[in-house]
Amino acid sequence: MVNQDEKILSLSNLSMSYGGDPVLKWIDLDVYPGQIIGYIGPNGAGKSTTVKIMLGLVGGYNGKVEIFGQDIADGDPSYKQKIGYVPENAEIYDNLTACEYLTFTGEMYGMDPETAERKALLLLDKFEMRGVFHTKISSFSKGMKQKVLIISSLLHDPDLLFLDEPLSGLDANSVMIIKEILAQLAAEGKTIFYSSHIMEVVEKISSRIVLLADGKIVADGTFAELQAKNEEGTLEEIFNQLTGFNEHREIAKSFVSIVREGGS
Ligand SMILES: Nc1ncnc2c1ncn2[C@@H]1O[C@H](COP(=O)(O)OP(=O)(O)OP(=O)(O)O)[C@@H](O)[C@H]1O
Numbered sequence: 383m384v385n386q387d388e389k390i391l392s393l394s395n396l397s398m399s400y401g402g403d404p405v406l407k408w409i410d411l412d413v414y415p416g417q418i419i420g421y422i423g424p425n426g427a428g429k430s431t432t433v434k435i436m437l438g439l440v441g442g443y444n445g446k447v448e449i450f451g452q453d454i455a456d457g458d459p460s461y462k463q464k465i466g467y468v469p470e471n472a473e474i475y476d477n478l479t480a481c482e483y484l485t486f487t488g489e490m491y492g493m494d495p496e497t498a499e500r501k502a503l504l505l506l507d508k509f510e511m512r513g514v515f516h517t518k519i520s521s522f523s524k525g526m527k528q529k530v531l532i533i534s535s536l537l538h539d540p541d542l543l544f545l546d547e548p549l550s551g552l553d554a555n556s557v558m559i560i561k562e563i564l565a566q567l568a569a570e571g572k573t574i575f576y577s578s579h580i581m582e583v584v585e586k587i588s589s590r591i592v593l594l595a596d597g598k599i600v601a602d603g604t605f606a607e608l609q610a611k612n613e614e615g616t617l618e619e620i621f622n623q624l625t626g627f628n629e630h631r632e633i634a635k636s637f638v639s640i641v642r643e644g645g646s
Contacts, residue, residue: 389451390415390542390573391436396445398431405431407597408445413575415541418568420588421577422617424625427594429577430470433544436575437467449542463492466535470546470577472527476520480506480530483519484537491538498537505533509556524551532560543567543574549583561587585617595625 389412396409405428413419423429434440436447438454447454449461475483481499484506488498503515509529519527528551535543545564549557564574564587578584584591585605593601593608601608601624605617614620622628 386415388415389413389448390417391450391575392446392448393432393436394446394448396432396435396443396447398428398435398440398443405597406435406443409594409597409599411592411599411602413573415571415573416568416589418564418574418576418587418589420584420591421575421594422579422581422584422591422621423594424627428597429594430546432594433467433546433575433577437465437544438462463538464541466538466540466543468531468535468543468545468548470550472531474519474527474531476522476527477518479516479518480511480522481515483530484534487534488537491540493538501537502533505537506530509533509559525553525556528552529556536563541572543572544577545574546577547579548576549578549580557583581616581618581621591617593621593624600624 391411391413393409393411396406396411397404398406409432421429421432431440435443436449436454438459450464452458452461454461475486478486481502484502485495485498488502489495493501503512506512506515506529511526511529514522514526519530522530528548532548535545549560552560561583564576568574568589576584576588589604591601591603591605591608592599601611601620603611608617608620609615612620612623614623622630
């Protein structure tokens with residue numbers, strides 16, 4: 383039984399700098415079971431950096447990061463066994479077949495190879511990819527590779543899922559399936575940290591939206607709460623308002639005029 387009051391992840395006073403340039407500034411964030419956090423912000427705001435710190439991929443931060451109640455700085459990596467991750471720019475071993483890759487990643491998460499292979503085939507079948515189980519990933523389309531990545535993040539039934547632009551390259555039908563899978567996983571108490579620039583999707587799937595701008599959390603709440611506070615309609619409009627951006631027409635106009643320079 384999932385304890386709804388137990389913090390799945392907790393960031394306290396988290397700060398991070400690269401070469402003296404502050405990227406994250408005193409972030410505080412507590413996340414609870416079953417939440418789908420839409421983690422959004424402008425390019426360079428520090429979203430991927432936050433996720434990579436939580437995954438133990440980036441060190442040198444200040445503050446405290448606790449996952450499943452464990453301080454990740456204590457050197458025990460066992461918390462990673464209960465995490466799934468779809469990176470924005472994944473390095474996939476595309477010389478392997480889907481079967482080899484998924485069995486390998488399953489084993490990395492502590493699964494026995496027979497179970498990993500059996501589940502991988504069943505999950506690929508749901509995406510109508512059974513026929514390419516023994517085909518090298520290098521021949522897959524972008525969307526097919528993305529489906530393999532999504533399956534590899536879920537194969538070991540993680541409690542906490544980090545997704546960075548997970549729908550990239552997926553067709554409309556697959557997007558509907560993934561959105562439904564995420565909703566059902568959250569209903570079962572899984573926690574999802576969802577980072578994306580596609581505001582329509584974030585607006586629909588998130589139970590809580592956290593907006594990062596210039597290394598700080600500038601909004602945190604349900605979509606309805608953000609709407610009520612900001613007197614704006616869509617999440618895209620709220621995003622533009624909170625990040626102080628209203629120049630898209632002027633920028634587009636001058637961009638087009640440069641493109642058209644010397645044209646017919
Ligand atoms: N390894 C690194 N070395 C130096 N600077 C870095 C490094 N990684 C990220 N940065 C810088 O940190 C800032 C935040 O980057 P980050 O990738 O976390 O942003 P983001 O919010 O995920 O952006 P995007 O939406 O474009 O993916 C950027 O200014 C980036 O240039």
